[in-house]
Amino acid sequence: MNNPQKRAVVFAYHNVGVRCLKVLLAGGVDVALVVTHQDSATENIWFESVQSLCETEGIPFITPDDPKSPELLAQVQAAKPDLMFSFYYRNMLPQAILDVAPAFNMHGSLLPEYRGRAPTNWAVLHGASEAGASLHEMTAKPDAGAIVAQQAVPILPDDTAFEVFGKVTVAAELALYKVLPQLLAGTAPRTPNDLSKGGYFGGRKPEDGRIDWTQPAQQVYNLHRAVAPPYPGAFTDLGPRRYVIERARLYRGELAGHIAGLPPGLAVVDNAILGVCGDGRALLIHSLLADGLRISPAELKASL
Structure with a gap:
């Protein structure tokens, strides 16, 4: 991946956040700032820590409570990113942040299928035979931007959502790894995200x-x-x-x-x-x- 070095601000959490952040580092991206979450004491934390990776790699990171705060916007602007990425960050980003630089989100489904929250769980619940990951342009409307890269994985008849999520994490890593040189060169493809297909799903309790x-x-x-x-x-x-x-x-x-x-x-x-x-x-x-x-x-x- 020999491209002129680009600066990025990355919003990341969970296993997908860790693996995709590692892809950016391997691709020579200058990660100027990572925005992540504090782990919740009330949640079963079974996944990897983006914060721990940042500490290991010496990457500046912050854990703001409010994604709409002026302070966060100022910090993102100060990083002067060429690109921004969201890898399983849990909050919607306001338009003011999306306006700072071209932004791309990694979603855990084959868009336009299973837009919204908990896509892997919904896919298993509905008996789907396939899942995957989609890198797409971020817009104010969630999971609606043009698709840049996709990678499919099978859902076997007895797979649990946890097992499928492991495959989706690898799918996200592969999708980003394959398209990153084109993203950095400004030549990545764009496929329209047909919102008349698939459906939008909310969080699960x-x-x-x-x-x-x-x-x-x-x-x-x-x-x-x-x-x-x-x-x-x-x-x-x-x-x-x-x-x-x-x-x-x-x-x-x-x-x-x-x-x-x-x-x-x-x-x-x-x-x-x-x-x-x-x-x-x-x-x-x-x-x-x-x-x-x-x-x-x-x-x-x-x-x-």
Whole structure:
């Protein structure tokens, strides 16, 4: 990647932020400033730290609370960037910042599919067979700018969102790595982002993991895969106790004789925990948590 050195301001967080920041450094980009987040004490931090990478590489970084503050705008302007990038930064950037220099965002889907928040989780929830990463021009409207680069990855039938996110992180690294020389040279392609296709999705809350056992088994399984740990998990309440599915598979054996007459919900059959669904099929639950502790089929049967 032999191009005249360009200065960049980078808004980054999470694994995608770390890997894409490393691509910029490998490509000879002068990262003048990184804007990232303070890790939240209330969140399960299972991902890599952009702040730690900046400390290792000696890159100036800040963690402002308000992306619309005049102070942040002044700091971005003072860095005099040629380019700006957003790699899984969680806040929308105001137009005043976008006006400082050409800005590009890395989104975790094959745009225009799954615009908005939590694209990997939504893709798994909807039973998609493919995910990916898209580098696109940033505009005031989220995930709407022209597409500069894309990289697809498969979603296998039993992949959890966590596993798919690992692939999406690699996809983001590959997409940026391949197009970076053209970006630095000002010759990167632009493909229109057709917003009449795909859809926009909002953020997900832990409560969205509540299981409706009357749904078909494939839908319940997709929910489990979409929110399986380290995400909050698909759950069901029985009396005062909340049960969270840690690991499960769609039961592909012949169940008619085993679950005939069983109502939708948790059941114990032949010392195995099943989640019986509305279409007469079931999930075979390999690990079920109650109060954070794994419970056995015998313990569940006693509480049922």
